[in-house]
Amino acid sequence: MPSVIEVTELRKSYGGRAVVDGVSFTVEEGEIFGILGPNGAGKTTTVECVEGLRVPDGGRIRVAGLDPVADHDEVARILGAQLQQSELQAKLTVREALELYSAFYPNPADWRPLAERLGLTPKLGTRFGKLSGGQQQRLFIALALIGSPRVVVLDELTTGLDPRARRDTWQLIEDVRASGVTVLLVTHFMEEAQRLCDRIAVIDKGRVAALDTPAGLIRRSAGATVVSFTPSAPLDERELTGLPALASVEHRDGRITLTGTDETVDAVISLLARHHITAHQLRVTDATLDDAFLDLTRDHTEEAAA
């Protein structure tokens, strides 16, 4: 499949401080690609370079083969953007905003079903300044999709949305992708990344710390599997710490929580069987993307400090 977005060795500094320091990734056609990272990691700067809002200091960006800076207008015609911080004229109504932005594109989508889908129909006559934060956010999502884009870039998509609107928006993004649109999604909301993204680049301190599927990221992290139980008799601490591929051990109120891999789980079960100890309330769960994220960004911080 061809790559719709190619970012190679992207660099951008502000006042001598490198905010984006050699970021590379490619996004395939029809993919939902996530960019995850702590605050100030350079996520927004990266996507603003893709949108052509910022001029990179170094590296190369191509969107459908075009340069977002040199070919600004061509890129803007095929790329819909929802920015992290922007407003519209306070006295512009929702209907007027939708009509105005429709007029910017050669083949705009019909804004009525889009407004309906985003729950904006009852608000068509309301001025931007009178909308709630969530309504403004939904309007910006509509404006990102109004030009029938090939690529949409969504920065903090569901910020300010209530849980119901958030789920509706996720469904909308999945439908948009199903129609062949490529989605680049900036988020620091793990549930959103895990649910929507095919692949995720974890960006930390201006670099790509990891790039994989959500499941791949979880598998990669040191404590991918969590096993917890209350033993019927005390266990030898040395035997616990000697378990293969163990990432951490925690005792709390007589309950033991171990993180590691499937291998660790197998070993702990045979250890318990050997000592005829019963494991009460045994739970084996996969780590979440949250755990993987913390693990990935922490490792990187320590490497950088070393």
Add this chain to the structure above:
Amino acid sequence: MNTAVLRTEFRLFRREPAAWFWIFLFPTLLLVILGSIPSFRHVDTSMGGLRPIDAYVPVAVLVALLMSGVQALPQALTGYRERGILRRMSATPVRPSALLSAHMLVQGVVALASALLVVVVGRVAFDVTLPQQPAGYLLALLLAAAAALALGNVVSALSRTTKIASAIGSAVFFPMMFCAGVWLPIQSMPHTLARVVQLTPFGAAARALNEAASGHWPGWAHLGVLVLWTVLLTAGAARWFRWE
């Protein structure tokens, strides 16, 4: 120029009653208030046979241009930048410059309509002779409008926030009102003061309008001063303006 943006900006301008009042109605209102003072309707020998009300028509015309260019425009443009409206526009095939130029055109047109209202009300209510040299008057008016918008652009270029824009705008507005002759029409200013004032954009504009009103082609020196200011101010605005 994008027509959809222009239509939208005009529609939005109609929703700003304060801007309408100050740009479109206030200059005429000023003329009406001054004209209702009896002494303003009698010939004043210091003005070369003119009545004060005659001298105040060009002044009120310049007030309209200043209200839009120096008071309203910097607020609007700085607000568009401060609130990320220009940024959102940058992510579309239509550049944010389309929004700025549409807004300036709307402001300019409303200010010129206000100037026309001043001239008409002056004629109808106070029997002020219509400009005897209409082409020269129109030329001077258009150049003065360009200078006012350019000045407003410099103010928005230098202001990071709308608060700063409003402070700088007011600081510029009052001296410009003085040069335009609001407190003392340029014809009545002491000779030396008038010579200095006519080197400012609105002093020169006042001179050019007065000449055209009395039937002469406006002096090239005055028109030249206006053009020079407009070029310098536009260059400054282009140099200092930040899109975000």
